[in-house]
Amino acid sequence: xxxxxxxxxxxxxxxxxxxAAGARRIHQLQLDVGEFSGVVIEALEFAFEVVAAGTILExxxxxxxxxxxxxxxxxxxxxxxxxxxxxxxxxCHRLSVDIRQGKxxxxxxIEVS
Amino acid sequence: xxxxxxCDRANTGLIEVKTPIASSVSSHRTLDIHAGLLDxxxxxxxxxxxxxxxxxxxVLNMISxxxxxxxxxxxxxxREANQQNDSLQVAAIVGDLATANDAHRLQASGIPxxxxxxxxxxxxxxxxxxxxxxxxxxAAIDLLTIENVGNLVCPAAFDLGETLRVVxxxxxxxxxKPLKYPTAFKWADVVIxxxxxxxxxxxxxxxxxxxxxxxxxxxxxxxxxxxxTGMGVAAWTTYVRSLVSSRIGPICNPA
Numbered sequence: 001x002x003x004x005x006x007x008x009x010x011x012x013x014x015x016x017x018x019x020a021a022g023a024r025r026i027h028q029l030q031l032d033v034g035e036f037s038g039v040v041i042e043a044l045e046f047a048f049e050v051v052a053a054g055t056i057l058e059x060x061x062x063x064x065x066x067x068x069x070x071x072x073x074x075x076x077x078x079x080x081x082x083x084x085x086x087x088x089x090x091x092c093h094r095l096s097v098d099i100r101q102g103k104x105x106x107x108x109x110i111e112v113s
Numbered sequence: 114x115x116x117x118x119x120c121d122r123a124n125t126g127l128i129e130v131k132t133p134i135a136s137s138v139s140s141h142r143t144l145d146i147h148a149g150l151l152d153x154x155x156x157x158x159x160x161x162x163x164x165x166x167x168x169x170x171x172v173l174n175m176i177s178x179x180x181x182x183x184x185x186x187x188x189x190x191x192r193e194a195n196q197q198n199d200s201l202q203v204a205a206i207v208g209d210l211a212t213a214n215d216a217h218r219l220q221a222s223g224i225p226x227x228x229x230x231x232x233x234x235x236x237x238x239x240x241x242x243x244x245x246x247x248x249x250x251x252a253a254i255d256l257l258t259i260e261n262v263g264n265l266v267c268p269a270a271f272d273l274g275e276t277l278r279v280v281x282x283x284x285x286x287x288x289x290k291p292l293k294y295p296t297a298f299k300w301a302d303v304v305i306x307x308x309x310x311x312x313x314x315x316x317x318x319x320x321x322x323x324x325x326x327x328x329x330x331x332x333x334x335x336x337x338x339x340x341x342t343g344m345g346v347a348a349w350t351t352y353v354r355s356l357v358s359s360r361i362g363p364i365c366n367p368a
Contacts, residue, residue, distance in 0.1 A: 002234075002235055002236050002266075002267035002270055002271070005234070005238075006150045006151075006270075009150045009151075009153065010150060013146060013148045013150075014146070017144055017146055018144070021144055023144075027141055036296075036299065037270070038266065038267075038269050038270050038296035039270070084295075085292075085295035085296075085299055085329055086328045086329060088328075095327075095328065095331040096331075097331050097332045104149075105149060105150040105151055105270075106147060106148065106149050106150065107146045107147070107148050107150065108145070108146060108147055109143050109144060109145050109146055109147075110143070110144050110146060111141050111142070111143050111144075112141065112142060112143075112144060113140045113141045113142070
């Protein structure tokens, strides 16, 4: 459940930015979560309820967009979306160790008033 | 009046209302943030890394399920280094939810050790490590081993500033451990398969286990050993020793 500490970071960043912009409430948060980030979306949602309680985040809508994993195949010189964590190239079946995308954990934007 | 929160839009002074029809939500505006949730940890980890480098320190981040043998492997490594008349100076930072048992165990083996009791936190982060190293004499150490909290999920996300990420599994945990817990194995530089002495008793399928490790972490060096009997520990110790030397120069004075 490191999702709780991640959500605490979300809350800290969101509240600081909202206050700096003179906002009084946060209505929505947009999170980008990579397929290989290792977090569980349901756990993030659960943690959000906990950290938002009693703050200007309470009741805000949490929108989570999944960022697909992308691997690069050295042999085929092309990027592909892996079927699972093995990152096997669908064309030549070699295992890729060059992961170009999918570890993202980012607070993209907030909607405030 | 805002429909969502009841705020008085006129008093906020934040927005330009362009269409009166949409005024109930037009007081809402979007702020672009694009802040990484691990940015703060990654920054601190980078500071740790620079600090370690400045002190000529090689650092292992050891990740495994509870009871896979992180502490026993370190104890055996230190013993092996001693037997090889190696002057490699080893110290440890140990993370557990509670107790200082592992640190005491290592100290009893002559290894300087600092315990981090994380309370409820399921992983170590870079800030905890930064605090812990303040209690160690870094100038007197060549190899620092950070035993993460026993957990194959959460520690994987947190860079501690380590030189090498080592993931342990033991033969009793099943050959498909890397497939079940890919987050930890995916970013491993080294995978250690421990408790090799128990392999026959649990009918451990070595080929299948090695295949699964390779599928998830093709980049990882694999070492099979038994921290209890010492089988295979020399190869692992020699490997670490060569990395430490190549990084910071020979430790033993050849003269």
